[in-house]
Amino acid sequence: MKVTIPHMGNVYIAAKILFDSLGIDYIIPPLNNKEALLLGSKHSPEEICLPFKLMIGNYISGIKEGADTVLLVGSCGPCRFGEYSELQIKILKQLGFNVEFIVIDPVKSTGIKEFLRRMHRVGAGRKKNGHSKINALFSAYTAMNLLDVIEMKAHELAGFEKNSGECKRILSSCKKEVYSCNDPKTALNILSSYRSKINKISVNPKKNPLKVSIIGEIYTVIEPFSNLYIEDLLMSAGVSSYRNLTPSWWVKDMLLKPIRMNSWQLLEASNEFLPLYIGGHARECIGEAVLASKNHMDGAIQIFPMGCMPEIVSKSILPTLSREKNLPILSLVVDEMTGEAGYMTRVEAFLDLLERRRKNVRFGN
Ligand code: SF4
Known part of the structure; x- marks a missing residue:
């Protein structure tokens, strides 16, 4: 096999x-x-x-x-x-x-x-016994979790880093190094060392970067090629980005679903606008948008594939949510015809809008 x-x-x-x-x-x-x-x-x-x-x-x-x-x-x-x-x-x-x-x-x-x-x-x-199989699953899950933690931290700290591009460089060399290693134990050690490295980068806590939440359909928010590497773009722009849906989140969600203990925070937050399960991760998307406003994000970017049924429903709810929660939201639809230039222009225009909004609030306009 x-x-x-x-x-x-x-x-x-x-x-x-x-x-x-x-x-x-x-x-x-x-x-x-x-x-x-x-x-x-x-x-x-x-x-x-x-x-x-x-x-x-x-x-x-x-x-x-x-x-x-x-x-x-x-x-x-x-x-x-x-x-x-x-x-x-x-x-x-x-x-x-x-x-x-x-x-x-x-x-x-x-x-x-x-x-x-x-x-x-x-x-x-x-010929692996049950114990070895469980150990293998545990190692894979630990690696998944560590990668998510490193990535999350890099996306957040990119807005505060003193040496421009450091978070991006660390993230990229972490993935390369761990992928080229064929020994699971060493691979986990590499990941642990990168977790320490990313936590120790020089930051300027006085910086006040834009904070943007990435929400939407799980595959397109997680898979960088499908979202035209939006998180890299935000890191380069010095924006801190936050995303709840990750591979390790998905595993936890699947395991806890049978006892209804999965993602209760997101689901509870979505109740006000979408209390019913309609497939995909539409409820999570709405819950994340509500939490983004609660956590004082500057805005949220929803990404989903063309024709995605659950996210079309979320998209129709987001304008009301945006108005009521005072949270600017940009929806981006991706498919094989998505043009890179137009996509990037929309993201940059959205970031400009968030900057101007901040200035207006500062000057009391
Ligand atoms: S409709 Fe397609 S893209 Fe949307 S959640 Fe289902 S499988 Fe994913």
């Missing part, structure tokens, strides 16, 4: 640590890029959302490099994500690829027995 995975932010690093720990053969496809998007778009239904197309591009690259099994997480929820695996298997079969799919659906939807059976298939053929 040679496993491949679709990309979503830094998940490939945690997956690599998991496979290395379990001794599983794997192919990590090249990071998302224009070729993956073109390849995926060519073989996907035109109107399907962007994550689907990028994933198809990733699978084809992984399979061409020798993978025979695709591992992905699923959902039985009301949006299209629930149909992803079925449709993707069909497309790959029609293209002549005969691969296995292991879909890790939430425990709530499949039941614990089926969940464990699918998890067992991942390491089948490897």
Whole structure:
């Protein structure tokens, strides 16, 4: 068995640590890029959302490099994500690829027995005992968590750093270094050392940077290629950005969902505007916008793929929320046709607006 995975932010690093720990053969496809998007778009239904197309591009690259099994997480929820695996298997079969799919659906939807059976298939053929498997899962989760902490800190401190570009440099060398390491224990040590490094960078606490919250559909906010590297852009502009939805948040959310203890803060915050679950992470998006205003952010940027049903609902609620909570919100829709220049201009114009708003408040206008 040679496993491949679709990309979503830094998940490939945690997956690599998991496979290395379990001794599983794997192919990590090249990071998302224009070729993956073109390849995926060519073989996907035109109107399907962007994550689907990028994933198809990733699978084809992984399979061409020798993978025979695709591992992905699923959902039985009301949006299209629930149909992803079925449709993707069909497309790959029609293209002549005969691969296995292991879909890790939430425990709530499949039941614990089926969940464990699918998890067992991942390491089948490897003589690892239960204890080693649990250790491998724990290492992968720890890596995921550390990466999220480092990234979060870098995004926040970019607004306060004394040496321009330091946070960005540390983040980029952290990912490169940990990815090139094949020993899970050393990889975790590398991540711990980068966590200390990012916490020790020189900052100017007197700076008062713009604070922006990144909200929206989970794949497009986490996967930098799909959002045209918006967090890098904000770091370069000296803006502090904040994002709740991360890979480790998603794991915690999935695990706590069956006992209704997941993301209660976000869900509670969304109650005023969207009290019902409508699929995707629409409630979380609304909850994050409410919390952004509560936490005195200057604004929020919502990002979602063209045609994303849950986020279209959030987008229709956000203008009311923006008015009532006095929070400027910019909505950005992405697909394979998104032009970089127009996208960047909108983000820069939004940042200008936030700056001017601050000045007006200062001068009492
Ligand atoms: S949440 Fe939106 S983008 Fe994600 S699968 Fe559902 S419809 Fe597509």
